[in-house]
Amino acid sequence: MLDNQKILVCVTGGIAVYKSVSLVSKLTQAGAQVKVIMTKSAMEFVTPLTFQAISRNDVFFDTFDEKDSRVIAHIDLADWADLVIVAPATANVISKLANGIADDMVTTTLLASTSEIWIAPAMNVHMYENKAIIRNIKSLDQDGYKFIEPSEGYLACGYVGKGRLEEPEKIVNLISNHFERNTYFPLKGKKVVVTAGPTRERIDPVRYVSNFSSGKMGYAMAQAAQALGAETVLVSGPVELDKPIGVTVIEVESADEMLQAVLSHYEDASIVIKSAAVADYRPKEVQLHKMKKKTGDSQIELERTTDILQVLGSKKTSQLLIGFAAETQDSIRYGKEKIERKNLDYIIVNDVTDPDGGFGNDSNVVTLLSSKGLNRPFPAMTKKKLANELLETICIEESDSLNDR
Numbered sequence: 001m002l003d004n005q006k007i008l009v010c011v012t013g014g015i016a017v018y019k020s021v022s023l024v025s026k027l028t029q030a031g032a033q034v035k036v037i038m039t040k041s042a043m044e045f046v047t048p049l050t051f052q053a054i055s056r057n058d059v060f061f062d063t064f065d066e067k068d069s070r071v072i073a074h075i076d077l078a079d080w081a082d083l084v085i086v087a088p089a090t091a092n093v094i095s096k097l098a099n100g101i102a103d104d105m106v107t108t109t110l111l112a113s114t115s116e117i118w119i120a121p122a123m124n125v126h127m128y129e130n131k132a133i134i135r136n137i138k139s140l141d142q143d144g145y146k147f148i149e150p151s152e153g154y155l156a157c158g159y160v161g162k163g164r165l166e167e168p169e170k171i172v173n174l175i176s177n178h179f180e181r182n183t184y185f186p187l188k189g190k191k192v193v194v195t196a197g198p199t200r201e202r203i204d205p206v207r208y209v210s211n212f213s214s215g216k217m218g219y220a221m222a223q224a225a226q227a228l229g230a231e232t233v234l235v236s237g238p239v240e241l242d243k244p245i246g247v248t249v250i251e252v253e254s255a256d257e258m259l260q261a262v263l264s265h266y267e268d269a270s271i272v273i274k275s276a277a278v279a280d281y282r283p284k285e286v287q288l289h290k291m292k293k294k295t296g297d298s299q300i301e302l303e304r305t306t307d308i309l310q311v312l313g314s315k316k317t318s319q320l321l322i323g324f325a326a327e328t329q330d331s332i333r334y335g336k337e338k339i340e341r342k343n344l345d346y347i348i349v350n351d352v353t354d355p356d357g358g359f360g361n362d363s364n365v366v367t368l369l370s371s372k373g374l375n376r377p378f379p380a381m382t383k384k385k386l387a388n389e390l391l392e393t394i395c396i397e398e399s400d401s402l403n404d405r
């Protein structure tokens, strides 16, 4: 199941250390190569010899005890690991990590690691609810650390509540899923076209009509499609973002240019994701020269741009068509109505008034609706994480139909 995956388990000092023994044992039995680092406090509960015997590897606990003179142990361990897991993670290690403190073998290795780091907290319920701990967990979450939430139940201190280290079986399952997902390319051989950002509709050579879209959601969707194995084309309006790696980017300015770019990639596309905030109107006439101000008020006559998504919907053959809807009220009702009107397969409905989401924010909170009646809310999370979850959900929903697209 975990054949030769290299997992570094960092054990810090709490009563739940006994569960880490079981975790290391299960990981080893599943075929993983496991190395263990312990803090001094962890060694008050279980000796390094226990972990050494179970992992069949040296156990590390002293930054200055270099077992192999050819390498620096904490850097070598950090580089070695495919995945690092801190279990149990005490309030102390969480707080040190959140502040970049490196004063022992566990924390120096964690700071040196570029692999994914998972943190499985275990502590008294009141410690877990302490404001400093909540703050530190939030800041680690924003830094990209993943958390395995503690479960609720009887705690060693006598309290009943949230704070128990998650059961080793569950942690092993999560780790297996993680490695499976990294070899999971459901969009391999598929072409995915994503649009992102605002469009600009020129008034004259120095002015335009536009909107506040940052492009972050569309760029995250393109990166997520690429990570799931798709050949990805991103048609982007003017934004201030780095180009996603491994994605072909076509830069456009107006709704009309976006329409042409998308149409030229539509026929052989398997999936089209329209995250762009396309301007609905453009100036009826574009002035060749800069407009001069005059006394009194002024008016600019606007005309409708082409609804790109509607055109794609009307030309749809085998493509899976995914739209976005930015709403400020009645978002589900409007979303359903747009699925019908634009002949979509999915729409990702976005209430732009929600403080956790909307234009420019790094996070978003949405509901995924489908023409088949799916109605799945996604809680607030980073746009990058959300893009992955949305696309993975759609891949699972469409697992039977993807081959024919």
Ligand code: CTP
Pocket: 255, 274, 275, 276, 277, 278, 279, 280, 305, 306, 307, 308, 309, 310, 322, 323, 324, 325, 326, 327, 338
């Ligand atoms: N869209 C498009 N072309 C347009 C306008 C919108 O392709 N000219 C697409 C957007 O990319 C998005 C979806 O339509 O995927 C919904 O956009 P939204 O602005 O929420 O809705 P509209 O259809 O413009 O409807 P309304 O303005 O009435 O909310």
